[in-house]
Structures are given as C-alpha cells and as structure tokens.
Amino acid sequence: MRWIYAILSRRMSLLRLVLATIAITLIVLGWLVGPYVNKQDWAWVVRHHQDFQRLAAVPALVFAFLEALRASLERKADQRAKDVREQFDEILVELENACADAGLPSRTYHCGITVWKLQRRTLGERVKSEQRRRLKTVAIRPIRYKRRTTGLRWRLGMGVIGMALESNTRLAVDVDESWRLLRDCGPKVWEAQEPEVRQGLSYEEFQTAVAGAAGTDEPAGQFVLAVPIWKSDKPIGVVALDTPPGMAPAARKSRVADLLYAVGTYVLVD
Secondary structure: HHHHHHHHHHHHHHHHHHHHHHHHHHHHHHHHHHHHOOOOOHHHHHHHHHHHHHHHHHHEEEEEEEHHHOOOOOOHHHHHHHHHHHHHHHHHHHHHHHHHHHHOOOHHOOOOOEEEEEEEOOOHHHHHHOOOOOOEEEEEEEOOOOOOOOOOOOOOOOOOHHHHHHHHOOOEEHHHHHHHHHHOOOOOHHOOHHHHHHHHOOOHHHHHHOOOOOEEEEEOEEEEEEEEEEEEOOEEEEEEEEEEEEHHHHHHHHHHHHHHHHHHHHOOOO
C-alpha cells in the first residue's frame, strides 16, 4: 500500500485536474453535441444527454474514491512516522539511562539515529560497473548540532553500516579511534591497513570521509553502532546509532542494539 500512497501523494493535483476536465467535458458534450449529431431527433438528444450525465458521475466517483484512499493512507503514514519518532526517543532514553548508570556524560543531542534501506542498482551504476548497491535514508533522527558531513554515498560493504549489512553482523566501531592517526596518511599507508580499518573505502573515499578533520583536533568520526536488517536470506537495510566516542560503553552494554533492531524491522519489514 505504501507505493500507492507515494503515487497519490505526488500526483494528486494532476489527478484532480484530469478528472475535473473529464467530468466537465462529458457534461458539456451531453448538452451540446447531441443536437449537432441529429437535429431532427430530439428524443435521441434527450436520451443521450442523460447518458452523458450518468457517465459524468463516473469520474466524480473515481475521484471521491481516490481522495478517500489518499486520506486513509496519509493518516496511516502519519501514524507510522509518529511511532518511529517515539521509538527513536525510547532509544535515546535507554542510552541516557545507561550513561547515568555507568557514570558517563550523556549528550543525546550529539547522537543521531538513521534507518537505511538497500537500493537496487541504477542503470547509471550498471554502466559504470558499480557493484556496491546504494543505501538510502528512509528515517532519521538527525544530530541536533552543526556537524560536518562526509558527502559520501554509502553503499553495501562500505563504512560501518555497509559492512554490518553485508556480513549480517551487529558492529560497534569507534571510527575516530580507527582513523585518527590516518587522517594525513598517503594512499600506500591506507591500502596497507586491515580491512576492518579501511571499511571498504578507497583512499579517495577515505579522504572525503575525514575532510575537514585532517590537521585538526576534530574527531575523525563518531562511535557507530550498526544493526543489520535481513528478511529471510536477503539484506533489506541497516539501522545505525551515531554517538560521541565517550558514550560508546553505555551503547554497547545497554538494550540499545535490540531497540535499533525493533525500529529497523518496523520501518523496513512490517
């Protein structure tokens, strides 16, 4: 039903115009075309303009049905969005409580939660022989402070989220710890690193990921807890929590990973 809502919500104004045009045209034809077809047969005119009027009701009924369907799907979508926000809040409350229990500073406004959905390869990607399928954001609770973005388009097997989804394994990685000393490295040094350090990134992609952090005290990345979502034997998407590195112990030892899996399943599978 979601794809029906997507079509209706994007094209409803066009549908209204088309249906209104059809309805008006049929009414006008019912009154005006008949006399020109057979001016001598007024019984025919009366009989057929009534038929035209009946036909004019069809687009109106179709419009009413589509409008009711759109409204119903919109209400369901709004409810789902509300449910997702509440689940995001529950995750952050759990993290906050875990930080308090561990005596760690809690800065949930520096935390973000993202649900990513695995996409099919586009024609352009096939032409370029790009084998890694894209990950698209479908739900997000963004970090609520200004933060530089990497500008990378994350893919299957790329970054913490891509590796977690590809291996169907929950991963908890302090990206700053892995990359801090490599921010100013050259291509040869980068290529010599272990796969779990390179995280499926080329040297150019790594440079994009840490752009703005090189030569500064800014962290090379956040702590990332990634939970993959699979259906049967197929990868569907991944849910990720980004936190400051200092909150990592609380995220690892709490119910956060299970709650991430729950919201990911709700968004991507249910």
